[in-house]
Amino acid sequence: MYAILDIETTGGKYNEEGITEIAIYKFDGHTIVDQFISLINPERDIQPFVVNLTGINSNMLRNAPKFYEVAKRIVEITEDCILVAHNAQFDYRILGTEFRRLGFEFIKPSLCTVELAKSLIPDQPSYSLGKLVRSLGIPVTDRHRASGDALATVKLFKMLLDKDTSKNIIKESIKLNPKLQLEPKHIDIVKDLPSITGVYYIHKANGDIIYIGKSNNIKKRINQHFTNTNQKSKKIQIHVHSVSYEATGSELVALLKESEEIKRIKPIYNRALRRNIFTHALYSFKDENDYINLKIDIADGRKKPITTFSNRQSGKSFITKAVEDYNLCQKLTGLYKTKTSCFNYDIKNCDGACINKESTELYNNRVEALIQKNSYANKNMVIIDKGRDIDEHSAILIENGVFKGIGFFNLNYQINNRDVLKSIITPMENNRDTQHIIQNYLRKNKRLKIITLD
Template sequence: MYAVVDIETTGGKYNEEGITEIAIHKFDGHQIVDSFISLINPERSIQPFVVNLTGINNQMLRNAPKFYEVAKRIIEITNDCVIVAHNSQFDYRILRTEFKRLGYDYKRETLCTVELSKKLIPELDSYKLGKLCRALGIPVTDRHRANGDAIATTKLFQYLLDKDVKKEIIKSAIKNEPKLQLDPKLNDIVDALPTKTGVYYMHRADGEIIYIGKSKNIKKRVNQHFTNSSHKSKKMQSQVATVTYEITGSELVALLKESEEIKRNKPLFNRALRRTIFTHALYSFIDKDGYINLKIDKANGKENPITTFANRQSAKSHLFRITEEYHLCQKLTGLYNTKTNCFNYTIKSCNGACMLKETPEEYNKRVKQVITKHSFENKNIIILDKGREYDEHSAILIENGIFKGIGFYNLNYQINNIDVLKSLITTMENNRDVQHIIKSYLRRNRVKKIIEIPNS
């Protein structure tokens, strides 16, 4: 199955472009079986020459969905598909960059119709999409718009599939990660590992831990380490003697254990992970008119943040989401720099705090809901999630906003007494990284249940 993709962007510096329009046609080699076409709000300005080329301008994209709003659909329609594009290196790089900004590692196999055309039709003067289609009698409409170019690329790809009778060139053109043969010793290690969620530890022959990681599939992740050809991976492969592991069931518990174990053991190959794992934070302050303002800033370790983020882009994306969800003012959340009203007020999505038309009391109620939802300050809660077996839950204890530790309990034993549940908790260190892990995980994932503990 193939996913034929065409992307239009804002232009600009390498890896700083934003998507303005995307078209994806799921193609089974004979016909299109599914399609996704959408303008995208890139949250940045379009270069003038791009506006002239595509006809897409900033005004057209004001109400278009942002990338995070369509990301799930893109993952679904391209799942188990080979990405096909005319100059796939560009389109695939743009997609991976956008997903990376959301903290998601998007990987697909790719095929480039430019490369395939040069191999299968070597006699042509030009391999630009328009000229190539004209030479082959393929109709092109709406040139330099995503859907027009994607339809043309689909028809071109159909032509190339027909041209490649034995499918040998198509297969060889698919960009696969290299399949390396494992050293027999490493193969034995992988065979003994489970496919469950947990934390794994790589040891040297003397028992020293050289690397700690977490995964939702330990066997698969360790196998990736052992087949990776990077300099770091090769050094790890040469030193590892055995791999031990702990099943956690819950990915959140695995993240917390990984963080603590790395700080405690300081493994040789985890140097990058010893540093703080977030750079930006969401803060609040009250302005001269009595409104609670929100702002994104670099995490400084002095102020107490509402929540923290791995980078500025993910912080900004989240702030856009909560601004829309809670009908906050873009001016008071720092997303719209203006001396008058914010854009949302113009389209009646803001109640007018920027113009002093909504009282601070009414506006601040919604901001406090955001702060309460995302901050653990003074909170007493237990987060319940998956356990190591089907009849078990994991429990993460937060007391007075401080992370206390984790534990597991069997579902066959009904625990109604919070003190009994607390007694099952293994104490762990509270720090800024742990707070970030918990808050960011809860923003992006569901857990079984969150129990509020009444103050005694």
């Protein structure tokens, strides 16, 4: 018996994704004998590119069941089944991660239709689900939705069963997926680590730091390093001797410390983060009609950005929301290329800056409000976040738009008095990465307390 499934997720960091939709078809090799399809409230944000890809947004999931509410049904429908999925390693990992959050180990044998197709239908130009089923003449509806993709996988798997005339290839391709076990030395390291937010340092036997990371749960993250099977994790598992850490309480403080420490120490397995962590930026300029235009472009160190983004899609999503929130013109924000009016003007959602109908003063005031909100250039302020203890807070100091450093305090007097504030701040380097980290964090955490300094 097979449980053929497809999962849609929120996207995001590895092993921090959440499920937004799941479809499981129980298949006996001939027909579908049972099915389970449901949207799921992931209790976390959905990445903008995922919303664009699947069409699933947070509003659709507000009243959907949470994973723990459907977990029992998933266990029941997959009982005594081999899990089948297109790129099964991904779906199996996501499902296992969700069950582990509930304290349950979900272990099943699995089959991957990508691997099977490569063996049984060689020389295809692409083995992505959409292109593969189209090339094989398999009908597919609701692409990038769990039900549509799972049903297409059922039809593909049925074809693969027919092609496996010897009945050996599929049998030999079943992965048993045993529970990943920690080695004894790794168990000793993990058991002494706390489940707190902070920066961690992985050392080899001579004390050299080979990797630096940050996490909201250091114990859990180190456990992932020791059980993951990617190349970097395997190298870390071989060379690790000990793990030290520094508690920060605040994720923002952890991000800033991680960035600075990686640049300073340059650990061998942190190669990717030694480079700039943003690729695109938001710039402004005035056109020939004196309107302030906004543009997402590749980050250029010679220009001063309003704010920065990890990729172009993130920037585009930001601008799309800004158009709605600040009633801006699609044409003047680069979202709608035209020589006449933008689409929003045609549907009466734009006041006409695209055709010089709205006054530049009124329009530019709204753009300036957006810029002011999302840039801390020339600002003097303290960002207040969580501390390491229940009665402590963290403080991130910005002076004249320059990041000065971080500190921890217990009494409001310490941050309201400028001299005392400076004495508790540990100086840190200001660079484009720190600006990106702070601006990105402020965008995602709109309820942070910010104190403006005179």
